[in-house]
Amino acid sequence: MAAGPGGAERYFTRWYKPDVKGRPCEDFCVLQHSNRRVAGGCRLDIQLLGVNQPVPDVESPSIPYLPLLQPIRASGAFLGLQSQRQEQNLTTDYTKTGRASGSWVEARICVITLAEAHPLLQSGKTIKNINYQISANCSRLQNKVSGKSKRGAQFLTELAPLCRISSSDGEEYTIYSCIRGRLIEVNENILSNPALLQEKPSTEGYIAVVLPKFEESKSITQGLLTQKEYEEVLMKRRSSAS
């Protein structure tokens, strides 16, 4: 289940949504980044060392001295950010020690990917076409975001379609967002190279990047399973199959 330390991956927590829309084995994996944007005062960017979350499985390479590269950049309190202006729509409470008070809300970038069990990733499947035009009026490719708060982004609900993928055997699969939030980008690399989706579904073959709304960040994972819970689902499938 755990991929090797493929770079950025180690800073993500994996969440799963199996059998989406009741379709067997159409499982998705949402990678939630540990870095969070905190608001409710000065514009602090707080990066957590993943303290409150399960540490992703990492197979250490065979080198004696090795690091757990901590999630980068701690630009903490006011002192480092004095030159930056404050958010306009947030109340400020800039105390001398630079600690903002008020309610903390956070936003953590999420990457939507296919889970390994998804039919499209099974051997023998060839991808014929990937279509980001999900309706007459809506193409995910036309998504445009601007600014830090990603204004103008298409808003997604859990079952909003991201794209439709058809395989050469005539099957069609809809890829769903799985979480609520703003669509930041869809992966255009898989349009030009569909094989990427099958070869590296958890990295270069990702489907889309979504940024949950501030207020909803904590609740987005409520509808999803942890790695452990998902593994139990897989075990049940295997035993009921045999």
Next chain:
Amino acid sequence: MAGDLQRAAWLGVKQQMRNLGLPFTKDDIVQVKEAYKWIIHPQLSEELGVPADGKSLFEVSVVFAHPETDEECHFLATACPDCFKPAKNKQSVFTRMAVIKALEKIKEEDFLKHFPCPPSSPKNLCDALEIECNNGAVFVAGRYNKYSRNLPQTPWIIDGERKLESSVEELISEHLMAEFKADSFNFSSSGREDVDVRTLGNGRPFAMELVNPRRIHFTAEEMKRLQQAINDSSDKIQVRDLQLVTREAIGRMKEGEEEKTKTYSALIWTDKAIQREDIAFLDDIKELKLDQKTPLRVLHRRPLAVRCRLIHTMKSEYIDEHHFRLHLKTQAGTYIKEFVHGDFGRTKPNIGSLLNRTADILELDVESVDVDWPPTLAD
């Protein structure tokens, strides 16, 4: 208010110059503020027995109250009500901009009725409400090395709880604040590195603004001793070239952040085995153009964009079948970690794509920040 006086003076002089038939522009008129300084400085000087310096770093501010003058504002408000709309965050509706707008709108005749030139003498004296002394900020610059992989540049505090001990900023400011006896400080540097990245070589230029310092004169010797004190107090950071600089000089440091090159050393891991021959070609690549989308790790707080950056040169050092060290010289603003692991294919090309493998970065060091400021001090 000075604005009213200025306008009245302008209108009065305009009239006189017209009568004399002399050409002139607004720029020919001496600002009321300046005229006031010319008159008052010598008087203060004589009274206090000290020379008057309009640009001194030592500032004494006195707040006066004069109800009569406040009434002038109210005239403006009644004559031109739409210029003065209350808005949040403003203590008074009578902001400089609002007054200027109103003055321009009011007709000359109406204005002169209320504000003749020369103005009438005030009936009452004003009262001094507050006196405050302030020293202008001084700036201390230098370069810092960071030897710890567990030290943030600025304090890391969440919900009032400190997540990591100390910071580069605090380790440097502690001693400076004590010596300069300042109220507070502002730390800035020519770029910054992540918590887990060391800064080697000549170090990274930084500047510390000390606000309202009580002591501002330091000899070169004393600065050297201060530098030594900072260096003796911690092995996590070291500073060099510690010196006093002007506010203007800080601009050079910030320039450096955007324009100057940086060199790095990265320890890289690959999933599939590599031999020496497999990485040798990296040394021959010059001016490699990268397209880097805003990295996922900062996308929550930065706008989505694609930036083009150059890797000027690379030099590889083979370690074993799964590891090598790469030295790079890059354009300012290049995301090195993303160049190594590819950031889900959002930085192209990347080490993984160049070697046709999956690569990860295990360690990163800044070898040099190629900004030639602040001036190097002889040891």
